[in-house]
Amino acid sequence: MTEDRKMLEPMATVVSVALRILLGLLTVGVVVSIVRGSWGGSFVCITDESTTSSVTPLPAATEIGAQVDSIPRYCAEEPGAYLRFLDELTGLPSTLLLISSLFLLHRLLQGAAREGVYTMRTAARFRLLGWWLLVGSLVVEITEANARAALLAELAKSVDFTAWAWLEQDMWTFPSLAVLIGLGLLSFARITRAGTSMREDLEGVV
Structure with missing residues (x-):
């Protein structure tokens, strides 16, 4: 299957290297978090992009005709385990996906190089x-959106978490x-x- 292997390059090599790098970075991140005794940073923050208001900037701060918007950002200085869990859930599923x-993809390319491109296994x-x-992309996006909505509801008194909050709050x-x-x-x-x-x-036939 030499010809098939040549057709799959350089994609096969790039995917293999990228997979090893990402796994290495993920492992280092987990080890560092365990050593430090906590996940994430000192703050847990979430931006409420559904609430936007205009502010009056200083005359010298903007060009003529420009407008500045204010978007509230909520942060917890000493987040507990639940807030840290929600914060991780806003980005970790995408990384895992x-x-x-x-x-x-690496398994597909390796199998195609070994067995041939035109096979039932490929x-x-x-x-x-x-x-x-x-x-997976739909499940991950909905999961992360719900985590962001739940985190915002925990930090903002004016926001409640509902089954459709992730849609209503953009x-x-x-x-x-x-x-x-x-x-x-x-x-x-x-x-x-x-x-x-x-x-x-x-x-x-042959």
Whole structure:
């Protein structure tokens, strides 16, 4: 499968190196947090982007016609375990999705280099990675949005946490790029499967 291995470069090498670097950074972060005895920094902060008001700046601070907005930012100086957990939950799922997606992509490329691009296993790995990105990106975005909404409700008296707070407070952004990549990978899975069937048919004729 030398030709297939050549076709997958330099992507296979880049993914392998990136995966090792991210795993190394994650391990170092966990070790440092354990040594320090706490997760995150000294402060836990959240910005309420749904509440924006205009302020009157100093005359020399802005150009003519410019406007300055004030967006409230709430911080807890001595956050407890629950606030730290919510703070970690606002970003950690994205990191885990990135690392797990790179792992699946690394496994796909390694398998394709070893067994060949046009195989049923490669098609199955394309399909797995596609669904993982498609569903995982939506789950991660909703999870992080809920964590941000819950954190804001803990720090701001004027905000209550509800089942739809993450939508009402503009905490959620549709992961359009990840969804498009996931759909593209599912299409590649079908193409690879069709190519594999054609290849098997040709080999049977020959």
